[in-house]
Amino acid sequence: MIRIALAGNPNSGKTTVFNALTGSQQKIANYGGVTVEKKEGAFKSKKGKNIIVLDLPGTYSLDATSPDEQIAQEVLLGLRKDTEKPHAIVVVVDADNLERHLYLTLQLKETGTPIIIALNMMDIAQRHNKKINIEELSNKLGVPVVPMVARSELGIQALKDFLEEEKFTSIDIQRKWKLSPPLEELCSRVSQKLVLKNLVAEEVSDFYARGLLRTKNSPLSQVLKLPEDLQKYLTQCLNQLAWQGIHFSEEEISARYQWIEKILSTVLHHPSESQITWTEKIDKVLLHKVAGPFIFFGLIAILFQSIFTWATYPMDVIDTTFGWLSVQVENIVPSSFLRDLFVEGVIGGVGSVIIFLPQILLLFFFICLLEDTGYMARAAFLMDRLMARVGLSGKSFIPLLSSFACAIPGVMACRTIENKRDRFTTMLVAPLTTCSARLPVYALLIGAFVPAIPLAFGLTLPGVTLFGLYLLGIIGVIGAAWVFRKTIFRGEAPPVILELPTYKMPQLKVVLRNMWNRSKMFVRRAGTIILSMSIVLWLLSSFPKNPELENKLVLEGASPQVVSSNMLEQSYAGRIGKFIEPVIKPLGFDWKIGIGLVASFAAREVFVSTMATIYQVEGADEESLSLRESLQRDTNLTPLVAMSLLVFYVFACQCMSTIAIVRRETNSWRWPLFMVAYMTALAYVAALLVYQVGSILF
């Protein structure tokens, strides 16, 4: 068994290589910081050897400080308890950005672990007329180089063959570049001491010595379990360097880069350096000061409009199918408790949520296109100035954008943010971004209460309302971030450098795979949490039965509608709703919405299935109405109440999974609880304002 780790700068194609090697389906996208966790996979070589492959977050160097980069460093240096040190490292290098990517390569080589270079993106290098002498590169660095185009799986077999042969057992790890004489002397003194104390092997002592001399609190000092006298000696050396004004790491960086330049002068031939690339031409427009933001908002508007217009057809099909299914069950199965549970609870509840699958898929289709072309990073760039105003950096923008899909990957993507205050602020505001779980709630209420009046440019009122709700979420994010940066996370916003990847043609395969994974997740949610909540809710709203009251009402000549409505009111669910009604009354919500609110604390979509179940139970004896029609008929539900409800959903934190992930990422209960508290307060106040002010105005 061999363990191989994939390392490299962000966006160099590590995950693409990983998926090609192991047949996995990890997420790939065209911006740095997609992978923030280590992922393991494996493949069997031709000779039947089991080769374990580890995909890692990208890292620019072995001295980085953001949490995702630290994971990569710890694995690569064998500092983690949960992961064995790899036998070899495949460094995925972007052939189009050789100079920058070779920096990490050199650093990794110095660690003493055998490395192999997977020289990826050869197609782009070629397109930019760069000629790379691969043999020369391999000779100069003293490591094997396998050229490849990972996304077309070119060169993957060659890499597999190489790993199979295990030709990587011995390499020459002596660094070829030199520091200034006093620093060289200092290095050799420290490394001698490390060897004398038997702390490290002679070959790698230089690497560790430099690591210890670079910063005061190097993680290496804990790993090596430095004895006290050596620790003292090191502190002395570091103080002396500081006193002399010598920046060890700066000198090291520039020495390494000088050496890389020297290698590249013979390896890389780039005759037309001044040629303007496609990416630069496109960016002239898309990053234009005026046109850029304009295009960005235009794209987003189109996105929301199409969610409403294009998705109607498949939605109708799903709606009809579920309706047909209920009728079939009602016709075939004799009237019974189980039949009602099945029709009203299961089909009604789950069906009411599944119907939104086409809209969610469309949303993901667009997000995927934005991510895979490389536009996502541009959007971050465009927003950088705005983000700086509220005290965040452009780095926060990608986690926030990911939150449009779901807050969970969004919160995890915060690992790419180095500055802790920045990271925590972003994590706490990310769930205010409108995630796809809110979409069913929005779509249901907008569909029921906002008339399809056409506006200018092919936009309609429902599309614009949806856009408005997303915008409101964004305003919430910006406002909350601003407040946090002024209060609990006060401090300077650190400057960051955003890397803009070259534009790439999105791959249909990647987009479809992403959408497929998303639908699986959505259907799984519908089949688990929403299904079980629907059943529980049906039980709660059907029991306890009260035959006496029912008989009395029937004798009094009450209509079936009034009877079932009364029965619902005295059910367990009704009592819960009634119990919280006084609290939500000022927002315009009655006890039925109250039931929905309570149920949707587990997950937002549950609101939709809850409403479906409640109205079905209530309207049991009537001709079956669609959920939308039932909502429109409810006299307590005015458009103003719907608005207040929508605004409540924009800000409320109704997602157990988000709370759990924030707990994990911050390693404390304090922050997730704080998040729930501030978001609930915000939601309450905002909905209160909408309803009260609206009541006065209209």
Ligand SMILES: Nc1nc2c(ncn2[C@@H]2O[C@H](COP(=O)(O)OP(=O)(O)OP(=O)(O)O)[C@@H](O)[C@H]2O)c(=O)[nH]1
């Ligand atoms: N043209 C071209 N694009 C590639 C190649 N390999 C990967 N890509 C694209 O490069 C982008 C980044 O790929 P990923 O595999 O996500 O990169 P990564 O190194 O895992 O990125 P992080 O996880 O963010 O560090 C994606 O858009 C890929 O489709 C290649 O050989 N040629």
Ligand SMILES: [Mg+2]
């Ligand atoms: Mg990756």
